[in-house]
Amino acid sequence: MNDTLLLDADLRASARLLKATGRLTIENDPEHYRVALQGHPALAEFFRTELNWTLEVHKVAGLIRLHKRRQDVPADRGPRLVREKQPLAGTLVMILICLACEQLWRRPRMSVRELMQAIAQVCAADTADGRLPRLPVVATEDVSKKQARHNRQSLADALKILVAEGTVTVDADLDRALADEDGDLIVTASRDRLAARFSSLSPTLLQLDGVPPDQHAAALSAESLLDHTAHAAGDAPTLEQRRLNAIRRLVDDPATDPLDDDTDTTPYLHTLSGRERALNVLAALGLTATVRRDWWQVTDPSGQSSSIDFPNGRRTERQAALALLATLPGREDPTAPLTLTDIAELFTQIRANQPRWAATYERMPALARAAAAELTSVGLLTPEPAHPDTWLPTPGVHLWRVRVRQPAPPPAPAATPSTGPAIPLFTPPETDQTAPAPDAAKQARRGDDG
Numbered sequence: 529m530n531d532t533l534l535l536d537a538d539l540r541a542s543a544r545l546l547k548a549t550g551r552l553t554i555e556n557d558p559e560h561y562r563v564a565l566q567g568h569p570a571l572a573e574f575f576r577t578e579l580n581w582t583l584e585v586h587k588v589a590g591l592i593r594l595h596k597r598r599q600d601v602p603a604d605r606g607p608r609l610v611r612e613k614q615p616l617a618g619t620l621v622m623i624l625i626c627l628a629c630e631q632l633w634r635r636p637r638m639s640v641r642e643l644m645q646a647i648a649q650v651c652a653a654d655t656a657d658g659r660l661p662r663l664p665v666v667a668t669e670d671v672s673k674k675q676a677r678h679n680r681q682s683l684a685d686a687l688k689i690l691v692a693e694g695t696v697t698v699d700a701d702l703d704r705a706l707a708d709e710d711g712d713l714i715v716t717a718s719r720d721r722l723a724a725r726f727s728s729l730s731p732t733l734l735q736l737d738g739v740p741p742d743q744h745a746a747a748l749s750a751e752s753l754l755d756h757t758a759h760a761a762g763d764a765p766t767l768e769q770r771r772l773n774a775i776r777r778l779v780d781d782p783a784t785d786p787l788d789d790d791t792d793t794t795p796y797l798h799t800l801s802g803r804e805r806a807l808n809v810l811a812a813l814g815l816t817a818t819v820r821r822d823w824w825q826v827t828d829p830s831g832q833s834s835s836i837d838f839p840n841g842r843r844t845e846r847q848a849a850l851a852l853l854a855t856l857p858g859r860e861d862p863t864a865p866l867t868l869t870d871i872a873e874l875f876t877q878i879r880a881n882q883p884r885w886a887a888t889y890e891r892m893p894a895l896a897r898a899a900a901a902e903l904t905s906v907g908l909l910t911p912e913p914a915h916p917d918t919w920l921p922t923p924g925v926h927l928w929r930v931r932v933r934q935p936a937p938p939p940a941p942a943a944t945p946s947t948g949p950a951i952p953l954f955t956p957p958e959t960d961q962t963a964p965a966p967d968a969a970k971q972a973r974r975g976d977d978g
Contacts, residue, residue, distance in 0.1 A: 544833035554590030589720030783907025849902035854930035871896035
């Protein structure tokens with residue numbers, strides 16, 4: 529990589545935030561927005577040359593947008609909800625996001641009741657064709673209160689995602705307004721930000737109905753309408769495509785397998801030029817890479833571009849994940865599948881030695897799933913699709929050395945001191961003779977006096 533393409537230290541924080549969120553807004557992060565606005569030519573050149581991502585600046589909207597494209601889209605990524613049990617937005621929420629943007633483009637300011645009514649009418653028009661789901665938001669004879677409440681909650685989640693990214697604003701609490709059928713608030717949208725929100729090509733223009741589902745991601749990540757049909761599915765990727773796929777994974781993912789391409793050629797990250805260029809890109813963003821021949825682990829010391837804080841934390845799930853990670857490299861076959869039963873048995877043994885550990889978990893399988901999810905999020909375990917509740921350890925487990933510290937056993941309780949008189953260390957001489965009884969001593973004194 530040319531030295532002129534390396535980012536200045538002042539631009540690295542803004543580049544990391546753009547890499548993580550895809551946008552910078554003037555009201556949410558004014559400092560990094562100002563820095564990125566001043567240095568946007570260097571940022572745009574860096575992202576275009578190294579990752580083939582487009583950076584756009586919308587001064588009127590107060591928005592800097594990074595259009596990211598990946599052909600191997602991670603299945604566990606997407607808009608995240610506030611609710612803990614459903615971290616990723618479901619299909620209905622994603623549909624409602626698109627429908628809300630469509631209605632707000634026509635009327636940038638409207639009440640949430642008007643928005644719900646407009647969306648419900650659009651869904652009702654296309655429900656018969658199966659294009660959109662039915663969306664009743666009021667309980668009737670055919671609609672239960674639970675279903676209507678679920679639809680209103682889904683719309684609240686969709687609006688929360690739009691509020692979090694700065695596309696719309698609301699003047700009241702969404703949960704309170706949509707919990708009741710009579711609740712209401714005002715939703716205001718920015719047309720400039722709505723226009724810059726979507727970075728992929730139109731699914732209608734791409735004619736996705738005639739493209740196999742496994743090729744939809746490649747079609748949506750194409751640069752033009754003809755790119756998704758230029759190469760057949762069986763064609764080997766070019767060197768440029770291999771480079772982009774490898775470096776995009778390094779920048780986006782916490783862990784990367786350099787051997788995951790299907791070609792018979794040398795993996796890009798195993799070549800001298802590919803390794804050097806990848807390390808230069810990571811260094812330009814301020815990221816740290818731990819490199820093995822079979823694994824690349826990438827971390828952000830600043831924590832700005834990643835929500836992963838493993839292994840920090842004192843939660844029980846994090847402790848269980850570390851206890852599991854400590855045993856993975858020492859197994860007879862470190863690459864062998866790991867089942868839910870194996871993890872539960874390990875935690876049962878730990879609890880036998882530490883009865884008070886993980887006392888809140890009555891069922892060990894629940895703790896085992898939580899620990900496996902922690903390691904999966906950082907790329908140390910991968911789920912096996914063919915077998916549920918089974919995980920495959922990655923080579924990244926060999927990069928960790930975990931030491932489990934167990935508290936020392938409590939000292940034995942001290943002996944209870946006797947309440948009687950203390951025993952003398954030396955026996956007094958007069959105690960060698962038998963002490964006279966009180967009556968006998970009195971009579972002896974009388975005899976002496978007589």
